[in-house]
Amino acid sequence: MSPATPDHTIPTPGDHLRHGDRLARLERVWANGPGLVGQLTAVNHSTVSMRVIVTGFAFLLVGGLLSMFMRLQLAWPGLQVLDPQRYAQFVTMHGTTMMFLFAVPIMGGFAMYLVPKMIGARDLPFPRLSSFGYWCYLFGGLFLYSSFIFGSVPDTGWFMYTPLSDSTYSPGKGADFWLIGVTFAEIAAVVSAVEVIAAVLITRAPGMDLRRMPLFVWAMLVTAFMIAFGFPPLILASILLEIQRAFDFAFFEVARGGDPLLWQHLFWLFGHPEVYIIFLPAAGVVSMVVSTFARRPMVGYTWIVLALVATGFLSFGLWVHHMFAVGIPLLALAFFSAASMMVAIPTGIQIFAWLATLWAGKPWLRVPMLYIIGFFVVFVCGGLTGVMLAFVPFNWQVHDTHFVVAHLHYVLIGGLMFPLFAGLYYWLPLASGRMPSESLSRSGFWLVFIGFNLAFLPMHLTGMVGMPRRVDSYAMELGVHWLNLLSTAAGFVMAVGVVAILIDVALCFVLGRRGVENPWQAGTLEWAVPSPVPTYNFASVPQIESRYPLWDNPEVVAATRRTDGLLGEAHDDRRELLGTGIQSGRPEQVIRVSTSTWLPILAAFTIAILLAGFISSQYWLSILMLVPLIGLFLHWAWTTGDRHAPAELEVAPGLRLPTQAAARNAPGWWALVVTLLIDGSLFASLVFAYFYLWLNAPVWPAVGATVMAWRPALVALAPLVLPLLAAWLGPVALAAGRLRTAIAWQVVAVVGGAVYLGLHLPALWAAVGAPQVHAYASVVWTLAGFHAVHILVAMLIGGFTAMRIRCGYVDGVRRLESRIAAAFWRYTVGIGVVTWAVLHLFPRWA
Amino acid sequence: MSRLRGMTLTRMCAPYALWALHFLAIYSLQGLACARQLGRERVAGLEIMTWTMWGLTAVILAAIAWQAWRAGQIRRALLASDDAGRADHARRLFMVVLCLLGAAISALGVVFTASPLAMLQTCA
Numbered sequence: 001m002s003p004a005t006p007d008h009t010i011p012t013p014g015d016h017l018r019h020g021d022r023l024a025r026l027e028r029v030w031a032n033g034p035g036l037v038g039q040l041t042a043v044n045h046s047t048v049s050m051r052v053i054v055t056g057f058a059f060l061l062v063g064g065l066l067s068m069f070m071r072l073q074l075a076w077p078g079l080q081v082l083d084p085q086r087y088a089q090f091v092t093m094h095g096t097t098m099m100f101l102f103a104v105p106i107m108g109g110f111a112m113y114l115v116p117k118m119i120g121a122r123d124l125p126f127p128r129l130s131s132f133g134y135w136c137y138l139f140g141g142l143f144l145y146s147s148f149i150f151g152s153v154p155d156t157g158w159f160m161y162t163p164l165s166d167s168t169y170s171p172g173k174g175a176d177f178w179l180i181g182v183t184f185a186e187i188a189a190v191v192s193a194v195e196v197i198a199a200v201l202i203t204r205a206p207g208m209d210l211r212r213m214p215l216f217v218w219a220m221l222v223t224a225f226m227i228a229f230g231f232p233p234l235i236l237a238s239i240l241l242e243i244q245r246a247f248d249f250a251f252f253e254v255a256r257g258g259d260p261l262l263w264q265h266l267f268w269l270f271g272h273p274e275v276y277i278i279f280l281p282a283a284g285v286v287s288m289v290v291s292t293f294a295r296r297p298m299v300g301y302t303w304i305v306l307a308l309v310a311t312g313f314l315s316f317g318l319w320v321h322h323m324f325a326v327g328i329p330l331l332a333l334a335f336f337s338a339a340s341m342m343v344a345i346p347t348g349i350q351i352f353a354w355l356a357t358l359w360a361g362k363p364w365l366r367v368p369m370l371y372i373i374g375f376f377v378v379f380v381c382g383g384l385t386g387v388m389l390a391f392v393p394f395n396w397q398v399h400d401t402h403f404v405v406a407h408l409h410y411v412l413i414g415g416l417m418f419p420l421f422a423g424l425y426y427w428l429p430l431a432s433g434r435m436p437s438e439s440l441s442r443s444g445f446w447l448v449f450i451g452f453n454l455a456f457l458p459m460h461l462t463g464m465v466g467m468p469r470r471v472d473s474y475a476m477e478l479g480v481h482w483l484n485l486l487s488t489a490a491g492f493v494m495a496v497g498v499v500a501i502l503i504d505v506a507l508c509f510v511l512g513r514r515g516v517e518n519p520w521q522a523g524t525l526e527w528a529v530p531s532p533v534p535t536y537n538f539a540s541v542p543q544i545e546s547r548y549p550l551w552d553n554p555e556v557v558a559a560t561r562r563t564d565g566l567l568g569e570a571h572d573d574r575r576e577l578l579g580t581g582i583q584s585g586r587p588e589q590v591i592r593v594s595t596s597t598w599l600p601i602l603a604a605f606t607i608a609i610l611l612a613g614f615i616s617s618q619y620w621l622s623i624l625m626l627v628p629l630i631g632l633f634l635h636w637a638w639t640t641g642d643r644h645a646p647a648e649l650e651v652a653p654g655l656r657l658p659t660q661a662a663a664r665n666a667p668g669w670w671a672l673v674v675t676l677l678i679d680g681s682l683f684a685s686l687v688f689a690y691f692y693l694w695l696n697a698p699v700w701p702a703v704g705a706t707v708m709a710w711r712p713a714l715v716a717l718a719p720l721v722l723p724l725l726a727a728w729l730g731p732v733a734l735a736a737g738r739l740r741t742a743i744a745w746q747v748v749a750v751v752g753g754a755v756y757l758g759l760h761l762p763a764l765w766a767a768v769g770a771p772q773v774h775a776y777a778s779v780v781w782t783l784a785g786f787h788a789v790h791i792l793v794a795m796l797i798g799g800f801t802a803m804r805i806r807c808g809y810v811d812g813v814r815r816l817e818s819r820i821a822a823a824f825w826r827y828t829v830g831i832g833v834v835t836w837a838v839l840h841l842f843p844r845w846a
Numbered sequence: 847m848s849r850l851r852g853m854t855l856t857r858m859c860a861p862y863a864l865w866a867l868h869f870l871a872i873y874s875l876q877g878l879a880c881a882r883q884l885g886r887e888r889v890a891g892l893e894i895m896t897w898t899m900w901g902l903t904a905v906i907l908a909a910i911a912w913q914a915w916r917a918g919q920i921r922r923a924l925l926a927s928d929d930a931g932r933a934d935h936a937r938r939l940f941m942v943v944l945c946l947l948g949a950a951i952s953a954l955g956v957v958f959t960a961s962p963l964a965m966l967q968t969c970a
Contacts, residue, residue: 207933209933209937211936211940302940302943302944302947305944306947306951309858309862309944309948310862310948310951310952313859313863313865313866313952314862314955316866317865317866317869320873329876329880329968329969329970330966330970331876331963331966331968331969331970332876332877334965334966335869335873335876335962337962338959338961338962339869339958339959342954342958342959345951345954346951582855583854583855583937583941584933584934695877695878695881695882
């Protein structure tokens with residue numbers, strides 16, 4: 001449409017004559033490329049999230065298929081559907097798939113699709129990172145499943161307990177496929193945490209202050225923080241075990257001073273919060289669906305936020321309740337038993353708030369609500385058996401029986417799948433513009449609900465009479481064969497239900513009846529976008545004044561479709577988001593984000609080759625792949641800025657805002673903060689591992705190792721003062737416009753880091769010796785290596801920042817990258833001092 | 847006015863962080879007592895470690911109470927200010943309420959977690 005052509009479809013009081021032109025420009029700027037290339041390079045949140053969701057459901061089907069074989073094997077005593085080893089492989093892959101390749105990513109996919117729309121944003125603040133996360137997830141999952149092709153399927157359970165998973169008892173490559181594949185796929189979860197935290201904190205629509213955020217967004221914010229603190233222990237555990245398997249370190253080997261329980265602590269430090277990492281987003285979905293179908297605002301909004309935040313904290317105090325039978329002193333068990341029961345309080349608060357909303361409203365029983373009712377029934381049962389399991393004596397009685405299998409499925413299927421399907425049907429008209437088949441979707445619900453309960457309710461009984469879990473058969477004398485046959489038959493009914501639902505959803509996109517916009521008459525912002533959803537979501541960034549803007553001010557829908565509001569004009573043909581204040585939601589900055597690019601898929605593919613080289617012991621290939629990988633990431637970082645970008649832009653008549661390179665709350669800054677939280681959690685887990693091993697070791701340092709003498713230790717520490725000075729004085733020089741001095745400080749920091757490494761590592765080698773000798777040497781070298789990697793990364797960032805200053809990307813006004821470099825150096829020096837104290841002071845005292 | 851500005855996300859989450867600190871500390875102290883025989887001597891009928899954990903519980907509860915008291919002060923200042931009805935005002939009140947409720951649930955959590963100390967020996 002030419003600029004002169006007036007658009008009469010949406011009359012506006014403002015600059016409506018250019019509306020069509022502006023829309024066309026937005027379409028062009030935000031469009032994915034054409035064809036397969038366009039699909040592979042797309043970074044837009046709607047496109048990427050749909051891929052995540054589809055991939056998640058594909059893994060659900062595969063994981064479900066494995067469980068059907070397991071149920072067939074258990075249908076009657078003595079069957080030979082799967083031999084014991086194959087059964088163990090299927091148990092492992094089923095659990096791993098459902099937890100790591102379905103439950104966590106699919107909720108991440110939902111968040112990626114919904115959060116920007118709910119908060120009135122056009123995209124997530126790091127689109128390339130989202131796309132990179134997706135490819136890591138896909139390649140990680142394929143990596144794991146390629147173990148079937150190579151005949152090395154992991155078979156030690158989805159929890160990979162040591163010593164069963166070490167090289168003595170699992171000599172093949174199965175455990176390596178698990179450790180590497182899962183860690184690769186977990187990059188997606190960590191990336192989604194960075195995305196969601198930054199998006200929610202700084203890209204909410206103007207007016208959407210903290211008390212107006214949709215509850216799903218609150219849930220995702222808490223979940224993202226939980227991922228940031230919860231995933232690193234597992235990542236660390238996986239790295240430690242893989243190092244032990246590949247290079248013969250000794251973290252978990254008793255004969256060399258290690259402890260297999262260290263694995264369980266690290267695993268369940270992740271594993272229990274993981275349950276809530278899955279449940280909280282689902283609870284967010286329930287809050288959205290309940291208020292829409294009760295046709296009233298949520299009762300006790302503040303209480304639900306309280307419950308979400310409280311659950312986020314309390315869930316980290318439960319990990320030992322998975323270890324009640326490993327021989328930990330009773331008092332410690334009692335602490336965890338008490339905390340396990342305590343977490344029922346915030347969960348109960350949420351359930352009562354949902355019931356109160358339904359009670360106070362006029363509930364409308366459509367398919368999404370049907371799933372919510374299923375959720376209430378199933379999840380409350382799962383929660384109650386959870387409280388039973390929190391009692392230590394009862395836990396001992398049913399430990400490792402099918403009672404636990406029943407409980408965890410009631411919690412996970414009740415707490416995840418029913419809300420997930422509720423959300424799927426709830427937002428399907430938004431994503432597809434069509435309505436699903438009412439009869440097929442109701443049939444799917446009843447098949448899943450009845451099938452699930454008939455499959456898992458009997459397992460409470462079979463477990464209580466002593467049927468062990470993870471075992472491929474049971475004795476006829478146990479008297480549970482009929483119950484197992486019922487479970488198997490019902491399991492297939494449930495499977496048919498799940499397939500029916502997925503067929504229904506797929507058909508909806510092609511054959512569904514054309515729906516009206518906002519068919520459920522919901523009140524939140526995601527329903528303001530047009531159908532079909534444009535890639536830019538909103539033509540103008542909306543301004544809101546309540547929690548349910550579509551109920552309280554229906555005008556907001558039209559306002560978001562006009563182009564005379566905030567950011568209605570695409571400056572310089574760049575994709576732009578509006579940045580707002582963390583608490584207040586006031587406009588603060590313009591965030592320019594990336595367009596379609598090959599970088600994410602190339603980076604993920606390079607990592608896949610690197611890991612393939614590692615698992616096949618072709619270490620030369622892994623080292624070789626570091627070159628293109630670092631090159632890709634440097635190119636990625638280099639293309640983040642624009643030296644020709646103006647320092648500020650006009651986002652609406654009379655409102656000028658800085659671009660992110662010059663803004664205080666820039667997304668890059670928050671990405672760094674969240675990344676350092678994640679990294680700090682990783683570091684804290686490693687320090688915990690050190691002290692845990694010390695606690696159980698008779699001698700520390702180990703026989704044959706010594707502590708470095710005072711003089712070399714202090715001399716090695718001294719050069720770290722240089723980066724610290726540079727991190728302080730470099731930004732000062734930059735702010736004063738002294739660019740050459742700022743560059744010089746970056747160089748000083750790099751030199752300081754290099755000198756530290758050159759002095760510290762050789763002296764450490766002389767004192768401690770080879771890491772394979774004892775768990776002491778293993779953990780000391782891992783700590784020192786962890787810090788050394790940080791020094792190298794900081795040196796890279798320092799050199800990069802110096803180049804950016806030299807090339808005019810960074811200056812006295814656009815200081816973001818200098819701030820990031822300084823903060824990273826401060827953090828690196830900080831963990832360096834802690835590492836130094838742990839390595840050189842603690843052994844003298846202990 | 848500075849008192850009104852004192853309500854941050856960090857302050858809002860402080861009571862939960864104190865609960866976490868208490869949990870981590872008593873679990874670690876208990877581990878040290880059992881594995882390294884730290885503080886196992888008896889004083890006035892209880893092991894020194896048990897006294898330490900009770901003391902820590904009291905300190906943490908006091909810290910949570912202080913957070914709640916500060917939040918209460920901010921709440922009183924907000925209610926007394928002339929800005930009622932403004933978005934900023936309502937937002938701060940929301941965060942204060944969250945902080946107060948969080949303090950209540952965290953205090954409950956600390957008491958609940960510490961209660962086994964009254965029933966079990968350090969290394970039972």
